[in-house]
Structure formats: C-alpha cells, structure tokens
Amino acid sequence: MAVIEFQKVTKSYGEGDVLKGLDLQVEKGEFITLLGESGCGKTTLLKIINGMIPFDTGYVKIGGKLLSEWNIVELRRQIGYVIQHIGLFPHMTVAENIAYVLSLQKSPKTLQQQKAEMLMDLVGLPREFMPRYPRELSGGQKQRVGVARALAAEPEIILMDEPFGAVDERTRNQLQEEMGAIHRQMNNTILFVTHDIQEAMKLGTRVVLMNQGVIEQTGTPRELVLKPANDFVRRFLGNKGYLALLDDDHVSRMYEEALKSEAITEEIPALN
Numbered sequence: 001m002a003v004i005e006f007q008k009v010t011k012s013y014g015e016g017d018v019l020k021g022l023d024l025q026v027e028k029g030e031f032i033t034l035l036g037e038s039g040c041g042k043t044t045l046l047k048i049i050n051g052m053i054p055f056d057t058g059y060v061k062i063g064g065k066l067l068s069e070w071n072i073v074e075l076r077r078q079i080g081y082v083i084q085h086i087g088l089f090p091h092m093t094v095a096e097n098i099a100y101v102l103s104l105q106k107s108p109k110t111l112q113q114q115k116a117e118m119l120m121d122l123v124g125l126p127r128e129f130m131p132r133y134p135r136e137l138s139g140g141q142k143q144r145v146g147v148a149r150a151l152a153a154e155p156e157i158i159l160m161d162e163p164f165g166a167v168d169e170r171t172r173n174q175l176q177e178e179m180g181a182i183h184r185q186m187n188n189t190i191l192f193v194t195h196d197i198q199e200a201m202k203l204g205t206r207v208v209l210m211n212q213g214v215i216e217q218t219g220t221p222r223e224l225v226l227k228p229a230n231d232f233v234r235r236f237l238g239n240k241g242y243l244a245l246l247d248d249d250h251v252s253r254m255y256e257e258a259l260k261s262e263a264i265t266e267e268i269p270a271l272n
C-alpha cells in the first residue's frame with residue numbers, strides 16, 4: 001500500500017491550475033526528490049500532504065486514508081516538516097525545540113531529554129548545544145535542529161522544502177550526506193523539494209521531475225538520465241544530470257561500463 005497517493009489532483013489559486021491532474025504514489029521508505037523550476041508547483045504539492053493547502057479535485061490518501069478523513073492536527077503530528085528558514089521557536093532552547101512535539105504529547109521529561117540527546121547525536125550536533133538558544137547557532141546548526149525536531153515524533157513521513165537552500169555549499173554537502181545517512185538508518189518516507197539537479201540526483205532514491213503542474217517523469221536518477229521520457233526531461237537535466245550522477249563513485253563506475261557497451265551508449269546524453 002502506498003504511504004502517499006495522489007490521484008488526478010488539481011489545484012488553482014484563482015487563475016489557471018497550478019497542479020493539473022497530478023498522479024503520484026509514494027511507497028514506504030522512498031526518498032523522493034521533487035525537482036522542477038521555480039513556480040512549477042512543488043511546494044503546493046508538499047503542503048497538500050500535511051493539509052496546509054486544500055486541493056480542488058481528485059483525491060489524496062495518506063497511509064491509505066483519504067486526507068478528508070484525517071484529523072488534521074493528528075496528521076500533522078505524524079508528518080515531520082522542515083523548511084528553509086526553519087522557524088525554530090526563539091524562546092526555547094535547542095533541547096526544548098527538538099522535544100517540542102513530545103512535550104505536546106505529554107511524554108515524560110526524562111524521555112524527552114533522552115530523545116533530544118539521541119537526535120542531537122544523529123544530526124551531528126554536540127550535546128553541549130542543548131541549552132543554547134537558536135540565535136546562538138549558525139545557519140547549518142539551525143537546520144540540524146530543524147531536522148532533529150522533525151524526527152522527534154518518529155514520523156512515518158518527512159516533508160522537506162528546500163531545507164538546505166540557505167546555507168553555504170560546504171555545510172549543504174555535509175547536511176545532504178547526513179540526511180542520506182539518517183534515511184538509511186530510519187527508513188522513513190521522505191519528500192524533498194529542490195530545484196537543484198545535483199541535490200535531487202544525490203539524495204533521491206526516486207526523482208519526480210515536475211513542470212508547470214504536471215509530472216514529466218519519475219524514476220531513479222539513473223533512469224532519468226539514461227532514459228529521459230521526453231525532450232523536456234532531456235533539456236532540463238542536460239549535462240548537469242549526467243555530471244551529477246558522475247559525482248557518485250558507484251554510478252560513475254556503472255557509467256564507465258555503460259559507455260563501453262554499444263547497447264546503451266546511444267541513450268547517454270551528449271556532453272556538449
């Protein structure tokens with residue numbers, strides 16, 4: 001059973017449809033990267049999932065249950081949400097921010113403390129940061145707290161909207177590595193919005209490439225590059241898709257082999 005299911009979903013903010021009959025099924029444990037140009041509807045899709053934006057027609061199921069049947073507060077507590085400017089609570093310490101959902105659930109203080117410690121280790125934050133306030137953290141550290149906070153209630157689904165867009169490149173790379181490791185360890189279902197091809201290719205077990213409210217292609221990074229569904233995909237990825245794949249040693253080796261094999265050489269996009 002799909003954890004998230006969209007069937008012919010449309011959404012308009014007034015003029016024209018921003019989502020145009022979108023179908024998407026996400027299985028448990030997938031790391032989906034939602035890729036596409038600014039304004040193509042990525043954030044809208046994401047916010048429909050946690051009920052922050054209503055849709056017009058079609059249906060959406062979360063955990064097999066129609067969105068309309070969910071108690072929205074309960075739903076949101078089961079879905080972690082991480083955004084670019086993370087919105088940590090400024091008057092709460094790092095530990096309190098991380099344990100926020102647990103405190104709402106009235107879980108015992110000792111458990112909150114243990115959970116916060118475990119999550120700080122997981123996202124690579126030194127424990128001595130626990131009593132600090134958000135204003136005393138760097139951008140990358142704030143994002144780590146944001147990720148830890150989103151993980152605290154052990155949500156099945158985590159939505160991430162350009163979470164690493166505002167940090168420097170080195171920190172961004174580190175955060176990407178860590179997110180990949182967290183996903184491998186926790187095996188939750190992640191939907192991650194980005195307009196950065198490199199990031200989408202690096203993180204996604206499956207990439208969903210959107211364009212003006214429709215999905216042009218979904219597939220593994222490799223499938224998108226080797227078997228682009230249409231000219232849009234081919235143009236969008238261009239050399240960047242190919243080069244992003246080459247960043248991964250393993251895929252790079254597969255490519256070397258593929259380049260030697262006449263059978264699929266033609267499917268590899270030209271590098272000029």
Ligand SMILES: Nc1ncnc2c1ncn2[C@@H]1O[C@H](COP(=O)(O)OP(=O)(O)OP(=O)(O)O)[C@@H](O)[C@H]1O
Pocket residue numbers: 013018036037038039040041042043044045195
């Ligand atoms: N509340 C709103 N009212 C009116 N139009 C909106 C609203 N929110 C989004 N839109 C429009 O809907 C379209 C899709 O927006 P959305 O934020 O989903 O795109 P996106 O792919 O996430 O873009 P970006 O990468 O720039 O964040 C855009 O044209 C945007 O201007």
